[in-house]
Amino acid sequence: MPTSSWPTRKSRTLRENGIRLLLFLAAFSAVIVIFSIIYFLFQDAFPIFQKVGIIQFIAGMRWNPTGTPPLYGAFPLIVGTLLVTIGAMAIAIPLSLGSAIFISEIATPRLKAVIKPAIELLAGIPSVVFGFFGLIILTTWIQTTFNVPTGETWLAGSILLGIMAIPTITSVAEDAISSVPKEYKEGSLALGATRWQTIRRVLVPTAMSGITAAIILGIGRAIGETMAVLMVCGNPTYGLIPQPITNIFTPIKTLTATLGIEMGEVAAGSNHYYALFGLALILLIITLAVNILATVILGRLREKKAQITTKKHLFPQKTKTQMKQAVYLLIGLTLILLLFTAAGPLITILIVLILITAYYLNKRFTEKIKQRLAFFILGATIVTILIILGIILAYIIGNGLPALNIDFLTQGPTNLGRTGGIFPSIIGTLYLVAGAIAIALPLGVGAAIYLHEYTKEGTITKIIRAAADLLNGTPSIVFGLFGFAFFVLYLKLGFSLLAGQITLAFMILPTIIRTTEEALISIPNTIREGSLALGATKWQTTRNVVLPPAAPGILTGAILGIGRAAGETAPILFTAVVFSNYIPNSILQPVNALPYHLFTLATSVPGSQTNQAGTALVLLLLVIGFYLIAILLRSRYQKTTKW
Amino acid sequence: MSQHTTPPHRKNIGIVLLTLLLLTTLGVTMFSGCTQQQTQGTSIVLIGRDSASGTRDFFWTNVMGKTNFSQNLLEKNSNGAIQLTVAQTPGAIGYVGLGFIDATVKALPINNVAPTVAHVLDNTYPISRDLYMFTKGNATGAALEFILYIQSTEGQAIVQHEGFVPIQNTTHYSNAGKTLSGTLTLSGSTTVFPIAEKASTSFKTLYPNLQITVSPGGSGAGITAVSQGTVNIGMSSRNLQPSETTLGLVRYTIGKDGIAIIVNPQNTYVTGLTLTQIKAIYQGQITTWNQLQTT
Numbered sequence: 001m002p003t004s005s006w007p008t009r010k011s012r013t014l015r016e017n018g019i020r021l022l023l024f025l026a027a028f029s030a031v032i033v034i035f036s037i038i039y040f041l042f043q044d045a046f047p048i049f050q051k052v053g054i055i056q057f058i059a060g061m062r063w064n065p066t067g068t069p070p071l072y073g074a075f076p077l078i079v080g081t082l083l084v085t086i087g088a089m090a091i092a093i094p095l096s097l098g099s100a101i102f103i104s105e106i107a108t109p110r111l112k113a114v115i116k117p118a119i120e121l122l123a124g125i126p127s128v129v130f131g132f133f134g135l136i137i138l139t140t141w142i143q144t145t146f147n148v149p150t151g152e153t154w155l156a157g158s159i160l161l162g163i164m165a166i167p168t169i170t171s172v173a174e175d176a177i178s179s180v181p182k183e184y185k186e187g188s189l190a191l192g193a194t195r196w197q198t199i200r201r202v203l204v205p206t207a208m209s210g211i212t213a214a215i216i217l218g219i220g221r222a223i224g225e226t227m228a229v230l231m232v233c234g235n236p237t238y239g240l241i242p243q244p245i246t247n248i249f250t251p252i253k254t255l256t257a258t259l260g261i262e263m264g265e266v267a268a269g270s271n272h273y274y275a276l277f278g279l280a281l282i283l284l285i286i287t288l289a290v291n292i293l294a295t296v297i298l299g300r301l302r303e304k305k306a307q308i309t310t311k312k313h314l315f316p317q318k319t320k321t322q323m324k325q326a327v328y329l330l331i332g333l334t335l336i337l338l339l340f341t342a343a344g345p346l347i348t349i350l351i352v353l354i355l356i357t358a359y360y361l362n363k364r365f366t367e368k369i370k371q372r373l374a375f376f377i378l379g380a381t382i383v384t385i386l387i388i389l390g391i392i393l394a395y396i397i398g399n400g401l402p403a404l405n406i407d408f409l410t411q412g413p414t415n416l417g418r419t420g421g422i423f424p425s426i427i428g429t430l431y432l433v434a435g436a437i438a439i440a441l442p443l444g445v446g447a448a449i450y451l452h453e454y455t456k457e458g459t460i461t462k463i464i465r466a467a468a469d470l471l472n473g474t475p476s477i478v479f480g481l482f483g484f485a486f487f488v489l490y491l492k493l494g495f496s497l498l499a500g501q502i503t504l505a506f507m508i509l510p511t512i513i514r515t516t517e518e519a520l521i522s523i524p525n526t527i528r529e530g531s532l533a534l535g536a537t538k539w540q541t542t543r544n545v546v547l548p549p550a551a552p553g554i555l556t557g558a559i560l561g562i563g564r565a566a567g568e569t570a571p572i573l574f575t576a577v578v579f580s581n582y583i584p585n586s587i588l589q590p591v592n593a594l595p596y597h598l599f600t601l602a603t604s605v606p607g608s609q610t611n612q613a614g615t616a617l618v619l620l621l622l623v624i625g626f627y628l629i630a631i632l633l634r635s636r637y638q639k640t641t642k643w
Numbered sequence: 644m645s646q647h648t649t650p651p652h653r654k655n656i657g658i659v660l661l662t663l664l665l666l667t668t669l670g671v672t673m674f675s676g677c678t679q680q681q682t683q684g685t686s687i688v689l690i691g692r693d694s695a696s697g698t699r700d701f702f703w704t705n706v707m708g709k710t711n712f713s714q715n716l717l718e719k720n721s722n723g724a725i726q727l728t729v730a731q732t733p734g735a736i737g738y739v740g741l742g743f744i745d746a747t748v749k750a751l752p753i754n755n756v757a758p759t760v761a762h763v764l765d766n767t768y769p770i771s772r773d774l775y776m777f778t779k780g781n782a783t784g785a786a787l788e789f790i791l792y793i794q795s796t797e798g799q800a801i802v803q804h805e806g807f808v809p810i811q812n813t814t815h816y817s818n819a820g821k822t823l824s825g826t827l828t829l830s831g832s833t834t835v836f837p838i839a840e841k842a843s844t845s846f847k848t849l850y851p852n853l854q855i856t857v858s859p860g861g862s863g864a865g866i867t868a869v870s871q872g873t874v875n876i877g878m879s880s881r882n883l884q885p886s887e888t889t890l891g892l893v894r895y896t897i898g899k900d901g902i903a904i905i906v907n908p909q910n911t912y913v914t915g916l917t918l919t920q921i922k923a924i925y926q927g928q929i930t931t932w933n934q935l936q937t938t
Contacts, residue, residue: 150728238716268867
């Protein structure tokens with residue numbers, strides 16, 4: 001504490017309090033944003049709930065808002081969203097978990113240094129580029145390979161979403177497995193277990209809650225995804241529940257795709273408009289529930305680490321085993337019966353025989369062979385992911401390179417973008433991103449400083465943190481709808497650069513809060529205490545002692561945010577973009593942006609294939625460039641900083 | 644390994660076997676659906692516009708007689724998207740404006756009348772409609788000049804060049820003594836979009852100080868945007884709906900368009916359709932191309 005004889009004491013206290021207030025406001029902005037999103041969605045969804053009734057809206061079997069009579073049944077759309085997500089998880093979970101285990105336990109450091117960036121690269125591919133790839137390659141492949149009428153199906157959506165969820169699940173699951181205490185692993189190995197036995201019996205069970213959280217986060221990402229799904233799922237007009245429910249070759253319509261297609265065309269203030277906000281509200285509630293679940297599980301994991309768990313046994317071990325065996329037998333028989341009805345007796349007998357042989361072979365295999373087999377399978381998951389990444393990159397680079405030249409980068413589009421360049425879109429994207437980061441960086445950094453430096457953990461920090469988590473889980477299309485309702489219509493900004501910038505800023509705010517906080521956490525407390533002990537105020541300490549070494553970490557967060565903002569389409573679709581050959585000279589004018597330009601070319605301008613691929617390549621390079629800078633910065637920072 | 648450790652081991656194998664069984668069951672049921680479809684002959688894949696589109700509204704009113712579309716209708720968000728999908732999908736059928744016909748798709752004669760500009764002009768082609776621009780109140784300034792330009796001989800040449808049907812008896816546009824600056828914004832119908840985009844490029848050469856933006860989005864979006872003042876001109880391929888007549892919008896006709904029915908070039912089943920057949924197809928009563936041959 002400074003002594004009272006200091007002449008500047010009063011003004012210093014005043015300034016300190018002023019700064020504290022500003023930081024608090026920055027932190028509280030996350031709460032305000034999430035509340036206004038929920039408020040505006042609810043306000044605009046309310047009329048339709050009033051007119052149709054919530055139950056009828058959710059359980060209605062047909063979505064036909066422009067028919068006579070108009071029908072607002074969201075049920076098939078909800079089912080569509082869930083089915084696509086389930087399919088995506090069936091693809092993403094085995095691949096992600098396999099690669100997470102491989103990265104954390106099997107790969108050599110050198111191999112790790114190749115695989116990890118590759119998977120992060122996958123995270124850097126914008127949704128609309130996935131959609132573009134899916135639309136041109138994947139749907140055609142499905143249509144010809146399986147000889148179905150159209151390739152725009154549930155399967156196509158699930159494959160794309162599965163690939164997109166892989167980076168999220170892999171990185172969180174890998175963290176969980178890596179953070180299992182070393183003693184567990186060493187103890188298991190010392191007892192004579194093989195590496196595979198250690199992984200299977202010790203590491204994975206211990207990391208289970210982290211892995212569960214990873215999967216749930218992946219589910220959240222898949223449910224909220226818009227552009228890719230919109231482009232490859234076919235979108236049957238009334239929403240369609242597959243017949244039978246397992247028919248993956250049925251076109252499907254999801255909540256997000258419905259919003260993406262219909263929002264741009266609907267008359268504001270009509271029942272259809274309110275109904276779309278009703279869908280957005282349902283979507284938001286589903287994703288928020290999923291994200292809260294993940295947060296709770298991760299939170300429990302943190303608590304669990306602190307205490308030793310003692311399991312209580314309700315039944316004696318023997319009864320428990322018998323009960324389990326009975327359940328397994330029951331499930332097994334049901335499945336065989338199902339198989340019998342679906343595939344006929346011959347295939348059923350064949351499959352059962354194969355399974356029985358596998359069972360006996362497994363008993364005969366030594367642990368060493370089992371380990372080799374398991375490692376082979378784990379390696380195969382990594383190879384699969386790398387091949388997928390390779391195919392996507394090869395396609396986009398191979399087709400995009402011929403379009404790339406100086407004129408393409410410096411000229412405006414002509415003939416609806418079939419010829420000419422993409423200069424206005426590049427500039428538009430840069431404008432959007434610059435504005436978004438200019439708004440989000442002060443708010444996010446301020447919030448993180450407030451959370452970590454200025455308060456103790458309590459109710460307020462819990463609320464702010466929860467708000468940031470919720471914001472992080474909010475689907476990008478919901479930001480778009482909110483931006484449209486609030487900035488474009490309510491504040492009368494119209495389709496404008498400003499509306500897009502603020503909407504994007506809100507979207508990347510949680511990323512910046514989180515990465516800044518991580519950077520602050522890594523600064524040891526001793527140097528803060530040293531500064532305070534020398535008589536510096538809180539703010540002087542923060543500004544001169546804490547922030548400089550945290551700067552690279554904060555910068556990494558900012559660049560990750562930039563990358564995300566540059567690649568997103570859904571938030572700007574209804575707030576900022578127009579398809580034009582034009583560079584705005586005021587923030588109240590609309591812009592063209594790379595993701596939107598690509599989306600429009602790929603879905604609306606026949607005969608623009610070369611420029612589509614060229615735009616995709618430029619967008620990809622831009623976003624991946626940002627991510628690459630962030631990754632390099634992070635690894636440099638991690639290597640050089642030692643306390 | 645001693646025999647005592649086998650029970651938990653066996654339990655794990657049980658789980659693995661069950662998962663495998665589950666996966667194969669799912670796999671088989673999923674793929675059985677696909678083999679069933681193959682035996683039924685070439686299915687028709689219905690492609691249409693989304694529910695707020697002017698083209699869809701017109702098609703629904705004039706071809707479907709306001710009856711429901713089949714639930715298998717796949718929605719696309721623009722005319723171009725329909726054309727792209729039909730070009731990619733062998734069994735597909737779709738409807739687009741005349742301007743979107745090219746070599747990648749096959750446009751079918753309807754009631755034996757080919758979808759051409761000439762047939763729309765002499766009123767023999769059964770499905771055609773006017774294209775509009777709307778302004779809030781009477782058009783003034785740059786909006787008025789732009790609409791006059793599109794309605795002029797020069798503008799109508801663009802309409803025709805884009806494959807649409809021009810207005811007859813037009814006069815030349817002159818910018819003598821006029822200067823325009825500031826911005827002019829248009830949004831709306833994806834059908835009108837190419838016309839407005841091309842016209843804006845040549846209009847800009849007359850008034851270099853004027854900035855023009857044209858964005859597609861659909862007729863509904865254009866009408867909403869112009870009525871709320873977010874754009875100067877709303878483009879539409881349909882007339883105002885009853886709910887929109889009170890918005891104070893003024894209508895300008897800028898051309899005409901026929902709706903063409905397009906199929907994939909590989910499609911050898913049909914060479915032409917009747918309106919009744921089209922209706923039956925889009926209602927979902929005819930689901931395979933073979934069915935169409937026998938009827």
